[in-house]
Amino acid sequence: MNPLAATKCAGRLLMALTAIASTLLIASCGSSSSAPTPNIGGFNNGSLNGTYVLSVSGTDFRSGGGSFFAIVGTIKADGKGNITGGTVDINDANLPSPGVFQETLSATTYSITSDGRGTSKLLTSVGDFGLDFVLTSTGHGLVTRFDIAGTGSGTLDLQGSASQSSLGSLAFSLAGADSGGNSMGTVGAFTLNPSTGAIASGTQDFNDNGSSAASGLTGLPFTGGSLVLASGGTTGTAVLTTSSIFGSLGFDVWVVKTSDGSTHLKFIETDTTGPALSGDAFTQQTSFTAGQLVFTISGADFLGGPFAAGGYVTTTGDGSLSNGIEDFNDDGTAELGRQFTGGCAGATLTAGRCQLNLIGFTNASFAAYPSSGGVLLLENDSNALALSQGAAFAQSEKSFAAPAGYGLNLSGVNANPIFGVSGAEVDDIAQFITSTATTNNMVGVLNENDLTIPCSTPTSGCYTLLGTYIPDPTRIGSGSIVASTPGSLIGGLSLEYYVVDGSTMLFVEGDSSQVAIGTFEAQSVSGSGGAAQSRMAIVHPLVRPHAALRSK
Numbered sequence: 001m002n003p004l005a006a007t008k009c010a011g012r013l014l015m016a017l018t019a020i021a022s023t024l025l026i027a028s029c030g031s032s033s034s035a036p037t038p039n040i041g042g043f044n045n046g047s048l049n050g051t052y053v054l055s056v057s058g059t060d061f062r063s064g065g066g067s068f069f070a071i072v073g074t075i076k077a078d079g080k081g082n083i084t085g086g087t088v089d090i091n092d093a094n095l096p097s098p099g100v101f102q103e104t105l106s107a108t109t110y111s112i113t114s115d116g117r118g119t120s121k122l123l124t125s126v127g128d129f130g131l132d133f134v135l136t137s138t139g140h141g142l143v144t145r146f147d148i149a150g151t152g153s154g155t156l157d158l159q160g161s162a163s164q165s166s167l168g169s170l171a172f173s174l175a176g177a178d179s180g181g182n183s184m185g186t187v188g189a190f191t192l193n194p195s196t197g198a199i200a201s202g203t204q205d206f207n208d209n210g211s212s213a214a215s216g217l218t219g220l221p222f223t224g225g226s227l228v229l230a231s232g233g234t235t236g237t238a239v240l241t242t243s244s245i246f247g248s249l250g251f252d253v254w255v256v257k258t259s260d261g262s263t264h265l266k267f268i269e270t271d272t273t274g275p276a277l278s279g280d281a282f283t284q285q286t287s288f289t290a291g292q293l294v295f296t297i298s299g300a301d302f303l304g305g306p307f308a309a310g311g312y313v314t315t316t317g318d319g320s321l322s323n324g325i326e327d328f329n330d331d332g333t334a335e336l337g338r339q340f341t342g343g344c345a346g347a348t349l350t351a352g353r354c355q356l357n358l359i360g361f362t363n364a365s366f367a368a369y370p371s372s373g374g375v376l377l378l379e380n381d382s383n384a385l386a387l388s389q390g391a392a393f394a395q396s397e398k399s400f401a402a403p404a405g406y407g408l409n410l411s412g413v414n415a416n417p418i419f420g421v422s423g424a425e426v427d428d429i430a431q432f433i434t435s436t437a438t439t440n441n442m443v444g445v446l447n448e449n450d451l452t453i454p455c456s457t458p459t460s461g462c463y464t465l466l467g468t469y470i471p472d473p474t475r476i477g478s479g480s481i482v483a484s485t486p487g488s489l490i491g492g493l494s495l496e497y498y499v500v501d502g503s504t505m506l507f508v509e510g511d512s513s514q515v516a517i518g519t520f521e522a523q524s525v526s527g528s529g530g531a532a533q534s535r536m537a538i539v540h541p542l543v544r545p546h547a548a549l550r551s552k
Helices: none
Strands: 049-060 067-078 082-085 087-092 099-104 108-112 117-122 127-137 141-148 152-157 169-177 183-192 199-208 221-230 233-241 250-257 264-269 276-283 291-300 306-315 320-329 333-344 354-359 365-371 374-379 387-394 404-414 425-435 442-451 463-471 480-485 494-497 502-511 512-524
Touching: 049 127, 049 141, 049 264, 049 276, 049 425, 067 117, 067 152, 067 169, 067 264, 087 117, 087 264, 099 117, 099 221, 127 152, 127 354, 127 404, 127 425, 127 442, 141 425, 141 442, 141 512, 152 425, 169 264, 169 365, 169 374, 169 387, 183 221, 183 291, 183 374, 183 387, 183 404, 199 233, 199 374, 250 276, 250 374, 291 374, 291 494, 291 502, 291 512, 306 387, 306 404, 306 494, 306 502, 306 512, 320 354, 320 502, 404 502, 425 463, 425 512
Parallel strands: none
Antiparallel strands: 049 067, 049 152, 067 082, 067 087, 082 108, 087 099, 108 117, 117 127, 127 141, 141 152, 169 183, 169 276, 183 199, 199 221, 221 233, 233 250, 250 264, 264 276, 291 306, 291 387, 306 320, 320 333, 333 354, 354 365, 365 374, 374 387, 404 425, 404 512, 425 442, 442 463, 463 480, 480 494, 494 502, 502 512
16 A cells, blocks of 8 residues: 555556556455444435436456446335336446347345445346445445456436426536447537437547547537437437447436436447447536536556546636646556646637646646536547546535545556456445544445455445545645555555545545545435435546456
């Protein structure tokens, strides 16, 4: 373990991936000699009651070789420990019969502990998928896939509804893999005809395994497409059409209930050939929120090695940036406090799109689309294999509460060999309680899946999480965390965190053998049927790796 706050971490210890670092991080949850006592809270099986939109993506190893997978759809919980049904789309090239599957879920059970941690399974005709999650409210939770056949991270959000005419202009961020299994990301925005759902105007940017600007994949106008909701307004379909080499891309869409009434949609690609993508769309905005932004991004450097960064910057409404600080971990070498500036090309933000050029940052150029879910970012400088993706958020608070309960999801890449392969994906779910003590002021439990042998009863907690957070007196609204997680793959975490508001914190990991980003979110059990968060939940890098073949 090696804190990000160190000027440099030891050497390039991570093996370069053949493509970009994934969304999620799965570390093993093996046997523990003494399972920690869960923190006491107010959650129970009744906290999951209704229809929820599940979105998970990562790496599947079911047929031996790793490849990107995505699952998006609904689960129906009865508040009594039973999943009574639901429907999901599974896009997975690594199943025995690869392809896109629309599945009706078989009935199963779930279990939630008093601190909000829970487990369940998706039972489908093409295979079962284990789930480990932590609720932050009755309407929102953080999720990892928790089985030895694959790993991934995502979210669980109460389903909502919308009218066709209310959709207006939307900005989106999608990630996954191209038809060759290489990492791919795309961001964009479009305006819909309010009655027909046809795309009237908009632009889209792609980064395919590092190919972007030089390949003519930036700022492409939409030449067609649509987003049409079904009757009831809870689901729909979308087609995104540009002049790119990818042509028309088809998606299924689910509506998420938000706390502020803005639009939040979940997408999964349904094409049986071409890319495999999933992600989010939000109400488009035409300017940045002036003030301080905090951000995390992740993906790959120009050699294809894992890369993650976070920090903060001051912005004006037109996207001009000043007083920026970047903390990054590039393939195990970390640096804290790099200064940067920048702004939109030509100082213009046109139709909700900014070509963001940065000075002093580790990556030179991003397509940036402001939205109600954050400023959606995609690297588009065509720097060899470089591909990073993420989001920036207006910072409304400078600290987080103590004492309070929090749910955490961490996602990234680990250098330690797993099944003989280095650079494997890792995912963590945790819950902890903060205190006002100066040391050991984070106490909880952590579940980790590294594709070895997950612990058999994750609701009991796989590993103790004992950590100390220290706000940085010179960098208001951020700080460092050093935590011990005995028995996990690397035995602990070294993080730099950034406060978004009173309920959401982003972080980047600075360990020399693990590169990751994630979030921790305040828990609340008040009320029932609470809405999901309106912003994007950055729980993993939005770009996935092209996994190496699994060898034993």
